[in-house]
Amino acid sequence: MKWIVLMMAWVVAMPLWAADLETELAAIQHRWAEIQYQLPEDQQEKAFKDLVTDVEGFVAQYPDRAEPLIWQGIVLSTYAGAKGGLGALGLVKDARQALEAALAIDESALDGSAYTSLGSLYYQVPGWPLSFGDDEQAEKYLQKALAINPDGIDPNYFFGDFLLEQGKKSRAKVYLSNALRASPRPGREIADAGRREEIAERLGKL
Incomplete structure (x- = not known):
């Protein structure tokens, strides 16, 4: 017992x-x-x-x-x-x-x-x-x-940013665009908004 x-x-x-x-x-x-x-x-x-x-x-x-x-x-x-x-x-x-x-x-x-x-x-x-x-x-x-995490904002953003630094612009655009379409993360609104600004800046370079 x-x-x-x-x-x-x-x-x-x-x-x-x-x-x-x-x-x-x-x-x-x-x-x-x-x-x-x-x-x-x-x-x-x-x-x-x-x-x-x-x-x-x-x-x-x-x-x-x-x-x-x-x-x-x-x-x-x-x-x-x-x-x-x-x-x-x-x-x-x-x-x-x-x-x-x-x-x-x-x-x-x-x-x-x-x-x-x-x-x-x-x-x-x-x-x-x-x-x-x-x-x-x-x-x-x-x-x-x-x-x-194939649809996550962070893995797509960082892989896109990595490809951009490698000069692989077309592939970078694919992953950065995927990052921009990622679903919002509950409780992470500030982080998501900041990351989306970084993504937009990287896409602007293309």
């Missing part, structure tokens, strides 16, 4: 635990979008630095889940972009480590976002000897992200 009571308590508590993770995840996603798309550029570095601290606590609270690690990678990489210069190179390496750790736990978490973020890192950071940039590796990761 005691065993049954304990099992029932675990079943009842489990959704609350999951809800806590989802609530914290949504808060970090929302704050990231505010910083990335609504804050003046001269305020972004400090704000991302503060968010790095918040997401470190999130990872520590859920060490066996991929979602916090994915967002640690995303926050670190955008913090690196805001910081710029040689000081950003250590941050992008930390971002890669977090994303690889997420893949080791669950490759499909958040619709394959670890692959999307890793792919974007590999084509945007410098190559050897400064950093680990590698276009072949970028394409591999971005295609894996698309295999998991």
Whole structure:
């Protein structure tokens, strides 16, 4: 009887635990979008630095889940972009480590976002000897992200942006247009609006 009571308590508590993770995840996603798309550029570095601290606590609270690690990678990489210069190179390496750790736990978490973020890192950071940039590796990761989430705004946007940088304009247009047609993400309105502006800017180059 005691065993049954304990099992029932675990079943009842489990959704609350999951809800806590989802609530914290949504808060970090929302704050990231505010910083990335609504804050003046001269305020972004400090704000991302503060968010790095918040997401470190999130990872520590859920060490066996991929979602916090994915967002640690995303926050670190955008913090690196805001910081710029040689000081950003250590941050992008930390971002890669977090994303690889997420893949080791669950490759499909958040619709394959670890692959999307890793792919974007590999084509945007410098190559050897400064950093680990590698276009072949970028394409591999971005295609894996698309295999998991073929209609998503982010995998289509980043693969389109990658192709645009490669000078493959006709293929880039296909993926960027797919990104523009992606369904809205509930709770991610700020991020979606900002991403659509970036997509429109890339399409304007074509």
